[in-house]
Amino acid sequence: MIIENNNFILEHIAASGQCFRMNKTSGTEYSVIAKGRYLTLKQMEDKKVLLSCSEEEFMEYWSEYFDVAYDYDGIVSSLVTGEDEFLQKAASYGHGLRILRQELFEILITFIISQRKSIPAIKRCVEELCQRFGEKRTDAATNTAYYTFPSPEMLGRADKEALREAGLGYRDEYVRQTALAVREGDIDLNSLQTLGYEEAVKELMKLPGVGIKVANCVALYGLHQIDAFPVDVWIDRILKDVYQNSFDVAAYKGYAGIVQQYMFYYIRSL
Template identity: 30%
Template structure:
């Protein structure tokens, strides 16, 4: 067992893990249990520090250290590096937030999401998870992710807790569509299997794509079965560190129309994309994540019974451009393709 503690100023672990960018972390008590790649661990935030527990690091170079003391030091340092990198503690968050556009929606989101960071997820794990996410709500995506891990990932024991790694593309490629349907994937089973086979067979080299420019990367991702512009942008943002990528789902689309195009009836999806690219610029991905999380968790909502789920139609804002009445259902516009 290895214990480490790192300083994490300007970071909110719970907001980061509960903002719809990653789906497998389980909160037990005050700590979050999960994996970073193959590494099982727990992370707990105490003020400006992260307390980290992990099983022995399975790193070859640790074995070269002569003494047990030296091995422990190396293991701890490695663990700290892995965690700091995963949670993007090096992102200049204050600068990023300071560069957000000055408008009521952004200001509200920025205040609400203090400490929320875009994390760096493994390419395949992120891609596969977002393929399963299409047409699903966050609770469903979590369920699918955990089922895939339990059935086909590797079990790892840490301090009496059991966590599971995400199954490799090779592992998923050898499953049948029925196997995957049994994990509640529905029609996404065919897409996940097909993409897993492309990745496992080397036709889609996710690691090599890291060096591609944004447009080329998006185009490669969109060629994969089950990946459209929204999923591609999620993978670019959450796995490829493309902080301009701006995924537009129904929540964000509603925020954009209400906040930036109030009472304007005909705004096409293409116009929305062009607006986001120009208006939010280099840190569009962060802006999107903040608007999304604020809309889902923080915006003033209709009175509702405890436990009732918030839906995009329930959004209201305390901003000068808020609507006095909800948009009627038949006024909603579906996002259309380019």
């Protein structure tokens, strides 16, 4: 099926650092594995994307995943016409970026893995983890074999050696202990959906290997807490060099996380 949207550019989404299982396959074509499913997408033009799924599957799974109902047009317009010169450029460059609504456990584990790793290295590690501990499936529409993201049960049963062989390094115990915490009910991921942003971050930081940056990433990409504003080395550089540590996050309340994504995507292009 084809969807039309003013702010849906696959290249920008795939390279935005929020999702590690969305990859370019050729030219303007991409694949994504999420929610236990496989999807191919092709950018036909700036406002049109061709998807390999049916309209029914799109409405049931992918519409929410790609957050198609959210008004990104209004945010891009307000930033491009605003007084902040850096955000004018960032929003203009990054338009088409969307905050994906990803599965919470997957986001939690992948961002624990992401610490002190480049995006290509994270992708390799996540794919290795899926091939070792996920479920192998075949997509009916494209006849493509793929692996689902491992369940808490599978990762909780994995030994440290097997996790380390997947490229986790020192993060192996963090991943195993967090998976165990989810499996045993020490943390109820579903209940996090009912919490406010600050409460959710506080709960997430009780987990091994989850500091303030990872907790904010999980809040933004897994809980869709749009006020979350993760600060990594790139954002920290912007806050210091561009804003002299005077950037007012509160001025963008209700969509600060989207602003952060435009900042991140733009600074990495320079």
